[in-house]
Every structure is written in structure tokens, then in C-alpha cells.
Amino acid sequence: MSHRTARGVVAAGLAVSMALAGQGCTEEEPPAAPVHVEVAADTPTAVQPVADEPPVWERPRFAERRDGRLAMVSTQIEQRGIKDEAVLDAMRQVPRHLFVPEEGRAAAYADRPLPIGLGQTISQPYIVAYMTDLLQVKPGDRLLEVGTGSGYQAAVLSELTPHVYSIEIISKLADAARKRLKELGYETVQVKVGDGYYGWEEQGPFDGIIVTAAAGHVPPPLVQQLKPGGRMVIPVGGVLDTQHLTVVTKSEEGRVHTRSVLPVRFVPMTGRVQSGR
Numbered sequence: 001m002s003h004r005t006a007r008g009v010v011a012a013g014l015a016v017s018m019a020l021a022g023q024g025c026t027e028e029e030p031p032a033a034p035v036h037v038e039v040a041a042d043t044p045t046a047v048q049p050v051a052d053e054p055p056v057w058e059r060p061r062f063a064e065r066r067d068g069r070l071a072m073v074s075t076q077i078e079q080r081g082i083k084d085e086a087v088l089d090a091m092r093q094v095p096r097h098l099f100v101p102e103e104g105r106a107a108a109y110a111d112r113p114l115p116i117g118l119g120q121t122i123s124q125p126y127i128v129a130y131m132t133d134l135l136q137v138k139p140g141d142r143l144l145e146v147g148t149g150s151g152y153q154a155a156v157l158s159e160l161t162p163h164v165y166s167i168e169i170i171s172k173l174a175d176a177a178r179k180r181l182k183e184l185g186y187e188t189v190q191v192k193v194g195d196g197y198y199g200w201e202e203q204g205p206f207d208g209i210i211v212t213a214a215a216g217h218v219p220p221p222l223v224q225q226l227k228p229g230g231r232m233v234i235p236v237g238g239v240l241d242t243q244h245l246t247v248v249t250k251s252e253e254g255r256v257h258t259r260s261v262l263p264v265r266f267v268p269m270t271g272r273v274q275s276g277r
């Protein structure tokens with residue numbers, strides 16, 4: 001994995017600390033011990049945080065089936081009104097066919113969701129793009145995804161920022177997604193097994209939270225883990241109700257506002273949320 005800033009020596013120091021910050025986030029490994037860099041008070045520091053510079057990080061690139069992705073983006077996504085070039089480019093880059101089982105690969109760029117096993121699905125490309133667009137990601141943002149599934153949405157997010165944390169409740173899916181993301185080169189994404197209802201407090205607060213399973217209500221721990229100025233995109237509604245894709249925003253003063261933007265159909269969020277408030 002390599003995270004880099006555009007500034008030589010400073011970059012090396014930041015790269016080390018950023019990489020370490022990402023370790024120990026999986027269930028299996030305990031957190032790495034914090035690294036202390038001691039600098040004498042009168043020594044000019046070689047390593048300064050570069051607050052205003054956007055991060056630069058490695059993202060894998062795939063030529064295979066690129067034409068299919070270009071067609072998918074222009075006919076399914078741009079034509080439905082998504083304009084953000086960063087989102088469109090993320091959708092052009094991530095090889096969706098490598099996130100679905102063999103038997104679904106031929107249809108990977110079709111305008112529909114696909115099964116990924118264990119009764120779960122990977123969302124329709126337009127919905128992935130739309131939810132990503134609603135998050136308004138800036139490079140450097142910290143993002144939480146609830147519902148890793150295949151890892152596809154997480155890979156799309158990792159095109160926009162190197163700080164992506166994703167939780168999946170089905171351990172078989174989480175393990176497969178973690179392995180797939182690593183093998184494909186999406187090494188900045190951290191995946192853990194758990195009930196996303198509770199968020200990932202150790203890695204928060206987050207600039208953006210995306211929930212990719214339908215919840216009967218917005219989980220309060222997720223609202224708490226949203227930064228002031230942050231936003232959450234979540235399908236709200238039961239399996240038999242009309243679900244509404246909902247945007248939850250938290251103002252700089254901490255006021256929470258919700259608005260519903262699109263009727264949708266998602267697999268249900270399981271775990272704690274199903275026992276009600």
C-alpha cells in the first residue's frame with residue numbers, strides 16, 4: 001500500500017503514519033501500537049502536516065472490459081443526470097465484473113443489480129453512482145460503508161478518498177471482499193465483520209456514511225459518528241414498505257436534517273436494527 005502526498009520528505013513521514021493508522025482495523029488484528037516521533041523543542045521539524053494538500057494514493061487500473069464500463073457510464077449514469085466527473089471516473093475505473101460470481105460476469109455491466117451469493121446483491125450501477133454522488137466526497141474524507149457485500153461500492157469510494165472503512169455482518173462475505181479488494185489492489189479499504197448499526201467508533205467520526213441495506217430507522221450510533229458538516233446516505237423502510245433513499249445531514253452546529261430523495265428497493269439491514277428503536 002502506498003499513500004503519498006506530493007511533498008518529498010514530508011511525504012515519506014506521512015505515508016508511514018497513514019499506513020500505520022490503517023492497520024489493526026480488521027477484526028483479526030489488534031490495533032498497532034501508536035508510533036511516537038519525538039522532536040526537540042528547538043529543532044525545526046522535517047515533517048509537518050500538509051493540511052491543505054489533497055492526498056495522493058495508488059489506485060489500480062484495469063483495461064479488461066473497459067468499453068463495457070464506458071458504455072455503462074454514458075448510457076445508464078450520465079444520461080440519468082449524474083455530472084460529477086470524479087464519480088463518473090470512479091465508475092469507469094472499477095472492474096465491476098471482478099466483484100460478481102463467475103456466472104454473473106457476462107451481465108456485470110447491465111442496468112440491474114446482481115446476486116453475489118448468500119441471498120445478497122450488488123446494487124444496480126446507477127444506484128451505486130447516485131449514492132456516491134449524494135455523499136459529495138472530497139479527497140481526504142473519512143468514509144464509512146455499512147454493508148460491504150462484494151466490496152464493489154467500497155472500491156468505488158476508494159477512488160475518491162484513501163480513507164474507506166466498511167462493515168459487513170456476514171463474515172463469509174466480509175472475508176471474501178477483504179481478500180478480493182486486496183488482490184485487486186484496493187489496499188486502502190479496511191473491512192471488518194460486525195453489525196454496522198453500531199458504526200465503527202474507533203475510526204470515526206466520518207465525513208460520510210453510506211448504508212447499502214434498508215433500515216427501518218436511521219441508527220442513532222451512525223448519526224453520532226457523523227462529523228458536523230457530514231452526510232449519510234441510507235435507504236429507510238421495511239422489506240414490505242416502500243423504501244426511500246434518505247440523505248441525513250449534520251450541520252456545523254450539530255443539527256440533524258433528513259430528506260428523502262428516491263424510492264428504492266434494497267435487501268434488509270439485519271442485526272440490531274430489526275429489533276426496533
Ligand SMILES: C[S@@+](CC[C@H](N)C(=O)[O-])C[C@H]1O[C@@H](n2cnc3c(N)ncnc32)[C@H](O)[C@@H]1O
Nearest residue numbers: 147148149150152153169196212213269270271
Ligand atoms: C445490497 S448488499 C451491499 C452491496 C455492496 N455494497 C456491494 O457493493 O457489493 C447489502 C449488504 O449489507 C449487509 N448487511 C445487512 N445488514 C447489515 C448490518 N447490520 N451490518 C453490516 N452489514 C449488513 C448484507 O449482508 C449485504 O452484504
